[in-house]
Amino acid sequence: MLREDIQNAIKEAMKNHETERLSTVRMILAGIKEKDVDARGKGKECASDADLLSMMQTMIKQRQESAKVYREGKREELAAKEEAEITVIQSFMPKQMSEEEVEAAIKTAVAEVGATSMKDMGKVMSELKTKYAGQMDFGSVSGKIKAILG
DSSP, rough: OOOHHHHHHHHHHHHHHOOOHHHHHHHHHHHHHHHHHHHHHOSSSSSSSHHHHHHHHHHHHHHHHHHHHHHHHTTTTHHHHHHHHHHHHTSOOOOOOOOOHHHHHHHHHHHHHHHOOOGGGHHHHHHHHHHHHTTTOHHHHHHHHHHHHO
């Protein structure tokens, strides 16, 4: 489904002469192809949607960091370009979960894997990444898992 959406977005951007959007969508497609090559090296047919959503989450974080650096360097036009790319990438991502939903998902995952200590944090994180790829920021989630398990 995600691959189909991206292919359609490329066609639409070409039809509408949206060069910035086309450039960003092509960049996403290149990332997908790279993930597919990695997956074939591991014996899989292609990368899973969870892997692709994770890759796009990384792309968003990279652009957020770049925009911040550009703003600090008083390069507003470059920061705006990075933020425009973020908007395009986010259009392919599932809806982000609210804080309350994240808390509930963590508690459910802790219960499902039977986590009792910090040693089980990896199991909880794995469970969350499987079920909620692209829907939450796993960097901030780790702190919340620690708080629950600690």
